[in-house]
Every structure is written in structure tokens, then in C-alpha cells.
Amino acid sequence: MPERISPSLGGGRPDSGVSYMSGRSNGSSLNGRAADVEIIFIDPLEKKYECPVCVRVLRYPVQFEDCGHRCCSSCLPELLRIAPRCPIDQSKVDREKVTVDKTFTKEIEGLAVKCTNHSVGCKWKGKLKDFYVHFDDCKYLSVPCPRSCGAEFEKRFVDKHLRDDCPKRDMTCEFCKKTIAVDEEFSHLNVCKRFPIPCPNGCKKKEIPREELDAHMESACTKQGIPCPFSEAGCEFRCARKEMNKHIRDEPVKHLTLVGQTILAHKKTLEMHSEIMDVQNEKLDKVDRKVESLEKLYGSQLIWKIDNYSAKLEEAKAGKKPTIFSPPFLTGRHGYKLAMSCCLFGDGKARGKSFSVFVCICKGEHDALLLWPFCHRVTFTLLDQCQDPEARRNVTYSVKPNTCKENKAFLGRPSGERNASFGAQKFCDLGIIDTLDYTRDDTLYLKVNIEMDDMVLL
Missing domain, CATH: 2.60.210.10 (Apoptosis, Tumor Necrosis Factor Receptor Associated Protein 2; Chain A)
Known part of the structure; x- marks a missing residue:
């Protein structure tokens, strides 16, 4: 017996068939997984395979028992809502006399089609019911780059693009060995900790990893200007690191005098701090006694x-x-x-x-x-x-x-x-x-x- 279909479920999916749409005799578009993908029928599409409501190839067709005409199951609710009449002969459509036409669905699935990408070289031909399986794996299908670089190309070229052309493909920095994208190489080199740079003072060392530059300037560069080791004692002399030993040898009396003056100044400061500490300790003792009294009082x-x-x-x-x-x-x-x-x-x-x-x-x-x-x-x-x-x-x-x-x-x-x-x-x-x-x-x-x-x- 034919399977009845409820008008309220007109958009549902029957047990068999492929979801697709058709516009003209030779071209159509898929609905669902491959929406707007053109289907090319090998033979002109006969009128009986077109839905009179949407004028596309029938999708999961349902049949009106009184007149024998058909429409898409997804078009049925709209047809019944506006006027329950057959769009072909205007005969009245009884809601209780609409059935799912599985036999006709299989007939449509058997229509011969060729790949949408035949114009760019795909040779596949087959039945409509097999189109999805092929289309999902068609090597001539245009796809975007998996790494979102903005390029589009045929699926068969994905591996080559990712290997040779994609600006977002991975590469290894030759200095720090970190994995980065090709289009990030320039910005990475501007911050790479192991990228070699010359000493800004122009000393003999020409290639210093960026992360070691501060240490080089602080302790190794012979041309780096440094203060006298006795600067905290008051010596204001400053020169290149390689010339500092000569200054220390030439000024022993001056440096000894400055050290003595510094020791005396520090002694006075320590005595003053000691007096301040005694006063603060007395204040802290008073605060402790007050806190203890308050806790007992309240x-x-x-x-x-x-x-x-x-x-x-x-x-x-x-x-x-x-x-x-x-x-x-x-x-x-x-x-x-x-x-x-x-x-x-x-x-x-x-x-x-x-x-x-x-x-x-x-x-x-x-x-x-x-x-x-x-x-x-x-x-x-x-x-x-x-x-x-x-x-x-x-x-x-x-x-x-x-x-x-x-x-x-x-x-x-x-x-x-x-x-x-x-x-x-x-x-x-x-x-x-x-x-x-x-x-x-x-x-x-x-x-x-x-x-x-x-x-x-x-």
C-alpha cells in the first residue's frame, strides 16, 4: 500500500532518495550538504520529473491520488496552506489522499548525470543517487585553503599548496628552531631571541644572539662606557671598559680618600638610623600593649x-x-x-x-x-x-x-x-x-x- 504523508510533515525526509533541486532542463542545484552545486543531467530533464510548485526536479515526491500529479514533499505544506489544489489541473487536493511515491523517487535517482566539474576535467558520470558520494571526494572541486590563507584551488592541489605555496604553511626558524608560519617570518625575526645582531658599540664581536646582547654590553664589550668602580664613593670618571684599568692605576690616592670619606658618612648614617630604630621600637611596644588592652576590654x-x-x-x-x-x-x-x-x-x-x-x-x-x-x-x-x-x-x-x-x-x-x-x-x-x-x-x-x-x- 502507498505510504500516507501528513501535510504537517511535508518537509520531512523519506527513507530513500537524494535531496536535490533542479531549475532547467539541463542544469540544477543541490539542496542540503551541497547547496547551490549545479547538477548536470546527461539527457534533457523530462517535464514529469519537475515539481509544478518550485519548478525544480522533484525532491522526495508525493503524489495526489485523485489526479496522479506530484510535487516535492517540502513544497506540499505551502501548496495546502495557500489553496489545496493541484498546480497542473487545479483539481482539489484531499489532504488524506497524499502519499509518498517511493517508486518514482527511485526512478529519479536513476537519472544519468555527470560531475558538475566536468568543464574543468572531471570525467565522472553516473546515477543521480551516487552523485553525492562522488561530489564529496571530487578532486576537481574548488575548495578554500585549510589554513585560511584566502586562496582557492581544486582539491587535487591541496597537498602541493600546503607544501610549497601557502603563506601560512609551517617553517622552522633557523636561529631559535621555533615553528612559525611563513608569513610571520619577518615579524618573528624582529623579536627572535637567537637572531644574531652586531654590537651597537662596534666592538670586534659582530654576531651576538639578541638575548645575550645585554649581558655582552654589561660585562664583555670593550668599547662600552662604564663608570669608575669607585663611583659610589664619589669618583665621577667614566670611560671605555678597556681603558678603566689605567684610570685605577693612575688615581690610587684620590680613590683611597673618597673611600675613607664614604666610610665616615656611612658611620654617621648608621648611628642616626640606630636612634630612629630605638624610637620606633618604643612606639611598637606601646601599640602592642594597646592592642592587647583593647582585645581584653571589648x-x-x-x-x-x-x-x-x-x-x-x-x-x-x-x-x-x-x-x-x-x-x-x-x-x-x-x-x-x-x-x-x-x-x-x-x-x-x-x-x-x-x-x-x-x-x-x-x-x-x-x-x-x-x-x-x-x-x-x-x-x-x-x-x-x-x-x-x-x-x-x-x-x-x-x-x-x-x-x-x-x-x-x-x-x-x-x-x-x-x-x-x-x-x-x-x-x-x-x-x-x-x-x-x-x-x-x-x-x-x-x-x-x-x-x-x-x-x-x-
Whole structure:
């Protein structure tokens, strides 16, 4: 039975056939891989092989069952969209009576053609269905240079072009042995480190690799002007390197005098620097004492900004995220590493009643040097954001850790990433949060302060 074809799939590819187009009786163009490539039919193309819609050789032809005429499968959607009538006899085309004509496709594939490049020497002739296989490998096909030099030539000349003519073919620099493109040779030689150049002073050495020129000028060139070795002592004489020994032999007293004067000047400078260093050391000692005093005076603290408070509270109520954690902080530059956590809707027995706040000890880089168990007082503060600082009513709760054995899981040196949390399960009633200015712009601030009395400062 004939295979039906849906109008909506008119541009699809049937199981067999070659994608091509045809314009006139003797010439055509391919569509797809070789778009716009001319196909030369050996015999004039009969009218029955032309599509009445695009007037090209039929591509994957479909047949109208009522009238028997055909068109390209890719032309079918456009024909049905404008007017579902046969372009040849104007008979109505029934969408349900359009079939893929595989037999006619094979007939078209059997048409005799010759290579598009026959005018430049290709002798290939064969069936249309074999044209692609040949065309892809045709040695007379004009192709661009694979190295993008801009030249075009027949495929059979690619190897010769890349070997002998392409300005972008590889070559080896005779001086540094680096692989470069032929058209880059001149610019490369202008920077090649091994390219030989003459001494700019005109000494006997005529060919010096570019990368060795500075060393030659600095230590070897006999005509290079150099300062007297005693220039730092005050001698201003300058001459060619080969004449410097004579100057040193002729001026021993002058040079000895300059050296003596330089030693005395340096001695005075060293004495002055020594006095300055003593003053700076005293200042540094004072700064160290101030820093130590400030650390003990103010202690370690973190102010935690909790934004999007209302959304996070709803997540806590729904049990999606009952606990949130702050970024970690240190009690000192090399102190304990801690982190705050809070349950916005309460924790445990306090759930739905109280705001819960905790702190946990995290594994830190300097734990081996610190004293354990952790025994320093922790103070939590809910900050009032009232614009008048005098009217603020902060909520505060203080915890002094009990260092008994039972609390090792909370206060001992962490063996994992962090210890269990400790703090205030009933920090404050949930209703308090909505009073005064504890939340403003949907933001809440919690502060934790670690008392530093008796804390070892590393």
C-alpha cells in the first residue's frame, strides 16, 4: 500500500532518495550538504520529473491520488496552506489522499548525470543517487585553503599548496628552531631571541644572539662606557671598559680618600638610623600593649543580621527550616571559632512559645593551642532598632558554661565540624519580637559577646 504523508510533515525526509533541486532542463542545484552545486543531467530533464510548485526536479515526491500529479514533499505544506489544489489541473487536493511515491523517487535517482566539474576535467558520470558520494571526494572541486590563507584551488592541489605555496604553511626558524608560519617570518625575526645582531658599540664581536646582547654590553664589550668602580664613593670618571684599568692605576690616592670619606658618612648614617630604630621600637611596644588592652576590654562579638525575617519565620513554623545558622566568627585572631544559631519559632518544648538562641563551638585552626573545655561567659542580645539610641530596650540573656563531664559534647574540643549547641531555649517570648523596633524593614539583629577574662591570647 502507498505510504500516507501528513501535510504537517511535508518537509520531512523519506527513507530513500537524494535531496536535490533542479531549475532547467539541463542544469540544477543541490539542496542540503551541497547547496547551490549545479547538477548536470546527461539527457534533457523530462517535464514529469519537475515539481509544478518550485519548478525544480522533484525532491522526495508525493503524489495526489485523485489526479496522479506530484510535487516535492517540502513544497506540499505551502501548496495546502495557500489553496489545496493541484498546480497542473487545479483539481482539489484531499489532504488524506497524499502519499509518498517511493517508486518514482527511485526512478529519479536513476537519472544519468555527470560531475558538475566536468568543464574543468572531471570525467565522472553516473546515477543521480551516487552523485553525492562522488561530489564529496571530487578532486576537481574548488575548495578554500585549510589554513585560511584566502586562496582557492581544486582539491587535487591541496597537498602541493600546503607544501610549497601557502603563506601560512609551517617553517622552522633557523636561529631559535621555533615553528612559525611563513608569513610571520619577518615579524618573528624582529623579536627572535637567537637572531644574531652586531654590537651597537662596534666592538670586534659582530654576531651576538639578541638575548645575550645585554649581558655582552654589561660585562664583555670593550668599547662600552662604564663608570669608575669607585663611583659610589664619589669618583665621577667614566670611560671605555678597556681603558678603566689605567684610570685605577693612575688615581690610587684620590680613590683611597673618597673611600675613607664614604666610610665616615656611612658611620654617621648608621648611628642616626640606630636612634630612629630605638624610637620606633618604643612606639611598637606601646601599640602592642594597646592592642592587647583593647582585645581584653571589648571582648569578641558578632552582630548577626537576619534579613527576610517574615519568610524565614514561616519556614520555621512549617518545619522546613526550623534552625538557621550565622557565619562563623573568632574570639580573637587565633581564638575559638564559634557560630550562632536560632530557632525563630522556638526549639523543643519552647516551640511556638519562645524565641530560642544558641551558640556552638566549631573546629578551628588553632584548637590545639587553646584551653579546653570552653569556659567563657556568653551573652546574647536582641537589638532594638529604635532611631533614638537612648530609648532602645535590648533583650539580653547571659550563659556561664558549666565545665562538668556531662557537658563535654558542648564545651570540649570539637572532634567533628562543630559541637552541639548551647544557649537560651527560652530567650524571649515570641510576642516580644513584634513589639517596639526589634524588627524593621523585615530585618532582625542578634548580637553575641564572649567574655575574654582569663582567655589566653595567642
